[in-house]
Amino acid sequence: DADVTQTPRNRITKTGKRIMLECSQTKGHDRMYWYRQDPGLGLRLIYYSFDVKDINKGEISDGYSVSRQAQAKFSLSLESAIPNQTALYFCATSDSGQPRTGELFFGEGSRLTVL
Amino acid sequence: RKEVEQDPGPFNVPEGATVAFNCTYSNSASQSFFWYRQDCRKEPKLLMSVYSSGNEDGRFTAQLNRASQYISLLIRDSKLSDSATYLCVVNLHYGNQFYFGTGTSLTVIP
Numbered sequence: 001d002a003d004v005t006q007t008p009r010n011r012i013t014k015t016g017k018r019i020m021l022e023c024s025q026t027k028g029h030d031r032m033y034w035y036r037q038d039p040g041l042g043l044r045l046i047y048y049s050f051d052v053k054d055i056n057k058g059e060i061s062d063g064y065s066v067s068r069q070a071q072a073k074f075s076l077s078l079e080s081a082i083p084n085q086t087a088l089y090f091c092a093t094s095d096s097g098q099p100r101t102g103e104l105f106f107g108e109g110s111r112l113t114v115l
Numbered sequence: 116r117k118e119v120e121q122d123p124g125p126f127n128v129p130e131g132a133t134v135a136f137n138c139t140y141s142n143s144a145s146q147s148f149f150w151y152r153q154d155c156r157k158e159p160k161l162l163m164s165v166y167s168s169g170n171e172d173g174r175f176t177a178q179l180n181r182a183s184q185y186i187s188l189l190i191r192d193s194k195l196s197d198s199a200t201y202l203c204v205v206n207l208h209y210g211n212q213f214y215f216g217t218g219t220s221l222t223v224i225p
Contacts, residue, residue: 042217106158
């Protein structure tokens, strides 16, 4: 089983619908992140959380919200999806005890299409 | 201005060739530097960290030039399995936000 699990892996939805992407991890890491990846734009940070009580906006947080329900769970919500939110979304974790290694552990990604 | 800039390629090289990727970053306060590898339709995975003195891991050599704000990755004796997208990653404060380049695509041809 993957250490960082994202659900759903693929989702097609319509404009205006509410969507939640979920992420859970078994690595015991305290830090969790949500990125989106678009062709030609690379990975861009949406939100990150350093612990359950700490949530921070990233580069492109508009139109998104997050919830850190537990150390192991970090969900991303699109309250009213729009077509330009069509992208590949990645959840990632890292260990604050190993900041210099730079190792982010990614989930397998959630491909979201908004029609 | 983007935090991290990379030549997107694509680079198409024959097996056994040596290929080099370059990356520049905009913030001189950047603290740590990395190369990640991403296979098609897969998640990125850490390839190697980049240290000021330069470092090597088998066929892969990474270099950092802080004065020029420039990072490089050299792959020697390319293998078919090296075909992937290589992402340059910069961290402003240890463990804080990671900034990704758009990636450089490499295809190694038999």
